[in-house]
Amino acid sequence: MKNEKGHIIFLNGITSAGKTSIAKAIQESHEEFYIVSNDMFQNMISSKRLRENYFKYLSEAIIMMYHTAKMISDMGKNVLIDGMLIEFEDIQPHYQQMLEILKSNPLDVVEVYCPLELCRKRNVIRGDRYEKQSDEQNELMAKNIKYTLKVDTSLHSPAECADVIVKTISKNAHK
Numbered sequence: 001m002k003n004e005k006g007h008i009i010f011l012n013g014i015t016s017a018g019k020t021s022i023a024k025a026i027q028e029s030h031e032e033f034y035i036v037s038n039d040m041f042q043n044m045i046s047s048k049r050l051r052e053n054y055f056k057y058l059s060e061a062i063i064m065m066y067h068t069a070k071m072i073s074d075m076g077k078n079v080l081i082d083g084m085l086i087e088f089e090d091i092q093p094h095y096q097q098m099l100e101i102l103k104s105n106p107l108d109v110v111e112v113y114c115p116l117e118l119c120r121k122r123n124v125i126r127g128d129r130y131e132k133q134s135d136e137q138n139e140l141m142a143k144n145i146k147y148t149l150k151v152d153t154s155l156h157s158p159a160e161c162a163d164v165i166v167k168t169i170s171k172n173a174h175k
């Protein structure tokens with residue numbers, strides 16, 4: 001078993017910003033990465049519980065996702081977190097909780113940006129999101145996040161963003 005911890009890259013952005021597309025592009029064209037995502041962990045919760053108290057149960061699942069990413073990294077594997085650092089009552093201070101859980105692991109947080117107007121269009125095209133969902137999430141996004149870099153999916157393809165992310169993080173790791 002490897003003693004070296006795997007790298008964790010947190011792709012942070014609102015729905016339809018392009019996080020999942022970038023994660024898949026990184027996974028396909030670069031070294032091995034495991035992906036954990038808010039959506040994956042939300043799907044672990046029964047619909048009944050989510051209707052009962054959406055934010056309570058989602059908060060628990062998000063914290064479990066960070067512990068899962070830590071475990072994978074501790075096993076020497078690289079991890080992509082496809083998620084959103086949001087602040088709401090049941091998970092405040094979200095960003096600080098994530099940093100605390102992952103404090104002993106190599107971590108880079110990448111802002112995945114897309115203008116709200118384009119996210120709204122993407123939400124409609126997807127059909128599994130409502131048009132203004134990105135706007136609502138944007139209001140809940142954690143502030144003062146220390147990002148390693150920012151990618152703009154309105155200007156670059158997922159593959160181009162993936163290349164920039166991996167090259168930037170690889171360069172920083174060798175400093």
